[in-house]
Amino acid sequence: MATVVELKPSGGKPRGRVKSPLDTLLELVSADLGRVNQHILDNMQSPVVLIPQLAGHLIASGGKRMRPMLTLAASKMCGYEGSRHIGLAACVEFIHTATLLHDDVVDASDLRRGQESANAIWGNEASVLVGDFLFSRAFQLMTSDGEVKVLRILSDASAVIAEGEVLQLTTANDPRTTEEAYLEVIRSKTAALFAAATRIGAVVAKRPDAEEEALESYGTNLGVAFQLIDDVLDYSADQKALGKTVGDDFREGKVTLPILLAWRRGDQEEREFWSRTIEHSEQEDDDLDKAMALMAKHNTLADTVDRARHYGAIARDALGIFPNSDVKTAMVDLVDFVIERAY
């Protein structure tokens, strides 16, 4: 019999004042990150007041700036000394924010990072349109950079993200989704932007293809691990730390790896339970508890963390071709941090 995964609340900083790899990385790029934040603030301005209001709500509300930080870290590891990475890191965050705004509309979420979501406050219409504005602003930022290679990486990533979101929509309520199909979704909707964010570091530094590819692999696999852990945390984290309610994915009928593994490992009666609750969205009060019990029975939360470790290992090895440096060490350690935040 499997054990239930016990998960502690997590946040930017683990308890006990031990400096996390995320903190170390943030310190290493802190001056640049300050410039990125200023760039973000400057570029979300508009005479249409609703735009900075709504964008500011989300952008200023405690996001970890994980993606732009990765662009800064990758650039630094590649020895880049110019300032193009500032605008591009801001661009990456704008794409991410636009996606979040549209995601909340699609998921009809009321909470985002523990606060009321923008659509809950300003309505779906405003969230759709301000999302479009931020998307367009992201493209203006990459156009200001002007290098076609960078434009291609970022516009390809945007298309892949959108494709992944549509794919997720069409597989969302099907517990029979294969692990491969699910991985395809998270590679697209989450990992593609991580990969673009890190790869850009090598491009601006004009490093050889091998380093671009290594950083793309790091970003992709870190992104997959990150999303898998997010999916685990949905069933385990303290609501306040995560900024969401436990079991949101279940209530929305969103099929993630912990559920699809439980379906595959379950007997006929269990599959009927998943079919009723996920496929047909017929849920009763104690169904979330029952779902958690089935995931515990089949050990699917812990096994999802194991899968994440696999992708994390690939991410770490991808950085093997870079010479040792403080930033490299922090990027390697970040992988463990992203995974171990589940505990």
Added chain:
Amino acid sequence: MATVVELKPSGGKPRGRVKSPLDTLLELVSADLGRVNQHILDNMQSPVVLIPQLAGHLIASGGKRMRPMLTLAASKMCGYEGSRHIGLAACVEFIHTATLLHDDVVDASDLRRGQESANAIWGNEASVLVGDFLFSRAFQLMTSDGEVKVLRILSDASAVIAEGEVLQLTTANDPRTTEEAYLEVIRSKTAALFAAATRIGAVVAKRPDAEEEALESYGTNLGVAFQLIDDVLDYSADQKALGKTVGDDFREGKVTLPILLAWRRGDQEEREFWSRTIEHSEQEDDDLDKAMALMAKHNTLADTVDRARHYGAIARDALGIFPNSDVKTAMVDLVDFVIERAY
């Protein structure tokens, strides 16, 4: 007392088999337009089947291809002989289509061009996400072109469109909106893409700044006239010809020039009517008739057409610097056609 504007059903081709300026223009660029259509079909493909399904519903459903046609016509008038205009015209149509998808979600429209709208068939979620995909695809198409000037024109236009849509959302239910504020909305949400579509013709043909500016002015003013006439048609066109129900704007509380002029020209009692029906969305069965009667009383539909004529005149004059040609004549005549379709 003013007369009621009598409007005939209109479409691509007026009755009586007289060739319209739109037909003439379509003939002049028909070979290129065929290539654009193929390019559009090729680029809306995706392994995620919902994407070509939904995009195809809209793209294939009888749009006039007005904007890509303008890119082709402007390129031809500028003597361009390459093929960059094909991909860019497709890009313009993708931006337009993405905007339509999101507009229908924001307006909660059930009909688009006389057919069920995509959101009515596939739901808002899919419309938001496929819109994002088409937006991203548009940016991939412009990135394939690669000229920074073109990228800037199109990404700026996208940001302006989104800004205009948000502005419209915040002014939508206020009949006190000034004519200037309203013009700002339609310059952004409609005319900016017309302007980008035409200006690109001069850019790919490497024509001097004066020609770029002339084409931008043509596009802007044609776009403003086009939108003003659309706003008039909402109250007058035969539903089938327009593909919408008469009075949709009124029912949605959307303030357009015919309404804001009626508010400005009305007495206290009339303003209370507009306040109740538009601002507070409290509408009764015969309110649309009453609104139409007030617009007739103050002649605001005919006067809106007059305003459109003003912008149309500027558009025509903007083309004055170009030598005479078949395409130029057709582009000039198109202005009248866009306006006179109201009659």
